[in-house]
Amino acid sequence: MAEVQNRWLSTEEQHAWRAFLTATQTLFATVDGQLQKEAGMPHGYYEILVRLSEAPGRALRMSQLAEAATSSKSRLSHAVARLEERGWVERLDCPTDRRGQVAQLTAAGFAALEAAAPAHVDQVRRSLFDQLTPEQVAQLTAISEAISAVQVPAGVGAECLLECAGDDEELS
Numbered sequence: 001m002a003e004v005q006n007r008w009l010s011t012e013e014q015h016a017w018r019a020f021l022t023a024t025q026t027l028f029a030t031v032d033g034q035l036q037k038e039a040g041m042p043h044g045y046y047e048i049l050v051r052l053s054e055a056p057g058r059a060l061r062m063s064q065l066a067e068a069a070t071s072s073k074s075r076l077s078h079a080v081a082r083l084e085e086r087g088w089v090e091r092l093d094c095p096t097d098r099r100g101q102v103a104q105l106t107a108a109g110f111a112a113l114e115a116a117a118p119a120h121v122d123q124v125r126r127s128l129f130d131q132l133t134p135e136q137v138a139q140l141t142a143i144s145e146a147i148s149a150v151q152v153p154a155g156v157g158a159e160c161l162l163e164c165a166g167d168d169e170e171l172s
Contacts, residue, residue: 027127034123039116044071044079046120049088049113052105059104061094088112 009017032043039046051068052058060068066076080103083089088109094100105113129137 030127031120031123035116035120038119039112041112041116044069044075045083046113046116048076048079048083048103049105049109052089052103053110053113057104058110059092059102062091062101062103065103083109086112 028043035041035043035046047069048065048071051065052060062076062080063073065071065080066073069076071079080089080091084091086108088106089103090106092102092104094102132140
């Protein structure tokens with residue numbers, strides 16, 4: 001049996017890792033707290049509403065929405081159920097695949113998103129972009145894309161279209 005060698009972090013890498021963790025955890029807590037306080041929803045729900053608002057017909061197949069929102073299928077199903085209770089999203093049967101379901105943003109959901117967006121964007125700007133130069137924003141984009149590229153399986157994209165044909169297991 002081959003012995004696995006650990007590749008320990010250098011002092012510089014350890015410092016970068018801890019700074020990254022602190023920055024992301026602080027940023028996410030701040031953004032989530034603002035949305036909870038001012039819009040009555042966690043950031044995960046906001047992200048689902050955004051993804052649906054950007055999709056053709058304001059609708060996505062549940063599996064596509066999970067990928068786009070970087071959420072597990074079970075977590076997404078729970079979140080969509082809560083959004084349905086608020087009248088912000090509705091689940092529909094996929095017209096071309098009896099096994100599939102589509103999440104569609106309702107008019108009330110779009111209104112909730114429109115109401116939450118200005119304060120959310122202001123918080124993101126204050127917490128992140130106001131601290132960075134344009135060059136640092138470009139670096140942040142490149143770094144984030146590099147990290148995401150090795151974490152996401154090949155063929156999974158952030159831009160999902162409403163396609164109901166497929167053999168993936170759907171949520172109910």
